[in-house]
Amino acid sequence: MKSNRAKVLHEVMAVPMLHHVLHAIAPLHPERTLVVVGHQQDAVEATLAGFEVDSVVQEQQRGTGDAVLAAERSLTGSDWTVLILCGDTPLIRPQTLGDMYTAHQESGAAVTLMTTILDNPTNYGRILHGADGKITAIIEEKDATTEQRAIREINAGIYLTDSRFLFQTLHQVGTDNSQGEVYLTDLISLAVADGRSVHGFTAPHPGDVLGVNSRIELAEAHRELQSRRNRDLMLQGVTMLSPETTFVSYEAVINADTVLHPGTQIRGATRIGRFCHIEPGVILDDCLLQDEVRIGAYSCLSDCKLETRAVIAPHTTLSGFKQSTP
Numbered sequence: 001m002k003s004n005r006a007k008v009l010h011e012v013m014a015v016p017m018l019h020h021v022l023h024a025i026a027p028l029h030p031e032r033t034l035v036v037v038g039h040q041q042d043a044v045e046a047t048l049a050g051f052e053v054d055s056v057v058q059e060q061q062r063g064t065g066d067a068v069l070a071a072e073r074s075l076t077g078s079d080w081t082v083l084i085l086c087g088d089t090p091l092i093r094p095q096t097l098g099d100m101y102t103a104h105q106e107s108g109a110a111v112t113l114m115t116t117i118l119d120n121p122t123n124y125g126r127i128l129h130g131a132d133g134k135i136t137a138i139i140e141e142k143d144a145t146t147e148q149r150a151i152r153e154i155n156a157g158i159y160l161t162d163s164r165f166l167f168q169t170l171h172q173v174g175t176d177n178s179q180g181e182v183y184l185t186d187l188i189s190l191a192v193a194d195g196r197s198v199h200g201f202t203a204p205h206p207g208d209v210l211g212v213n214s215r216i217e218l219a220e221a222h223r224e225l226q227s228r229r230n231r232d233l234m235l236q237g238v239t240m241l242s243p244e245t246t247f248v249s250y251e252a253v254i255n256a257d258t259v260l261h262p263g264t265q266i267r268g269a270t271r272i273g274r275f276c277h278i279e280p281g282v283i284l285d286d287c288l289l290q291d292e293v294r295i296g297a298y299s300c301l302s303d304c305k306l307e308t309r310a311v312i313a314p315h316t317t318l319s320g321f322k323q324s325t326p
Contacts (some may be wrong), residue, residue, distance in 0.1 A: 001214065001215065002215070009040070010212070012222045014249055015250070017087070017088060017089075017090040018044070018047065020091070020225070021085055021090060021092060022035075024092045024093060025083070025094075025097065026094070028097055028098060033053040033054070034055070035048060035054070035056070036057075036058050036068070037057055038061050041055075054074065057070060064157075064182070065182035065183055065184040066182040068084060068170060069167065072167045075163050075167075078163075079163060080163040081162055082159075082160070083158070084184070085157070086211055088213070089158075090225065091208045091210070091221055091224055092158070092209060093205075093208055096114075096203055096205070096208060097158075100112060100114055100160060100201045104199065104201070107199040109196075109197040109198060110165055110196035110197055111165075111191050111197075111198050112159065112160040113138075113155065113156075113188060113198060113200055113201065114156040114158035114200075115153050115154065115156055115201070115203070116153070116156050116203040116209050117152050117153055117154075118154055118206055119152070121149075121154045124154035125138045125139060125140045125141065126138070126149065126151040128148070134198065135192075135199075137185075137188055137189035138188050140177065142178045142179070156203055156210075157211065165191075166187070169190050172190055173187070173190065207224065223244075229248055229250065233254060236256060237256025237257060238254045238256065238257075238258055239259040241260065242262035245263050246260050246262070246266075247264070247266065248260075248266040249267050249268055251268060251270075252266045252269065253271045255273050255291075257275045258272050258278070259277050259278065260278045261278060261280040261281075262280050262281075264278050264280070264282045265282070267284065267286070268285050268286035270284045270285065270286060270287045270289075272287075272293075273289055273293065274291045274292070275292045276293045277295070278295050279299075281298040283299075284304075286303050287304045288304070288306070289306045290306060290307050291309075292309045293306045293308070293310045294311045294312070295312045296311075296312050296313045296315070296316060299312050299317070299318075300318075301318050303320045304318050304319070304322070305321075305322045
């Protein structure tokens, strides 16, 4: 990312990408959600207010397996089905996670691993299969042979397994690899060596499971989530003349038959009634608009309340303003 900011704090759709992962988990109604923190711990924990999560500390960043081991103490004393995700995958969908959980329950496997197929698998761990077609291991690219690097099926970094097997197995993982780290991916080969079954769940939309590792991918993630958000609003009856240039926050509410022109930004907890007309380049931040309000082009309003049929002239800048019907 070439940044002094922890990667999971970089914003997609105006919120840290970690929040998107937590929102994707929420519909599964987990009994507990743990966030493993280390680098910039205080800054990451400060963004978790409002989420029902607990943080656990990875004292030294010694790999993905070591990160999961940091949660062991918090999960002792009970048998848990553990879902493991990365904090830099903001495009993952709740439906995909739900389908994976169902597949895991039905398979009876010791571990279910999410995979996907990429035309260009560079930088991702490859999935290895035995002669019977079953998953045998994950090989990281830096440790892979030329032949293994040609494999297009990659590790999506999402796992389901039971807590006892998870932690007992991770304690057996060494650091004999090019990075000198505890690889979570070794969980798969150790499960196979122990005669345990490994189930592969293929994500239906490859782009949904990819991590954000650059500013380019950050922009691509923002574009995808903006597209999903705008598509949902249009299906609810909101007209967008240029959805690719229109931003609407997740907190905002826009009622049917309202028209948004190109370049509009609807920020914060803005509420917009029916039959409103928002002209090009308008920015609304934490505003309340009743029905049939018209906002002139390139206006910027913050914390404004506008009654039914109120009209705002183009190029207007207002903050904390209340206007009644003329």
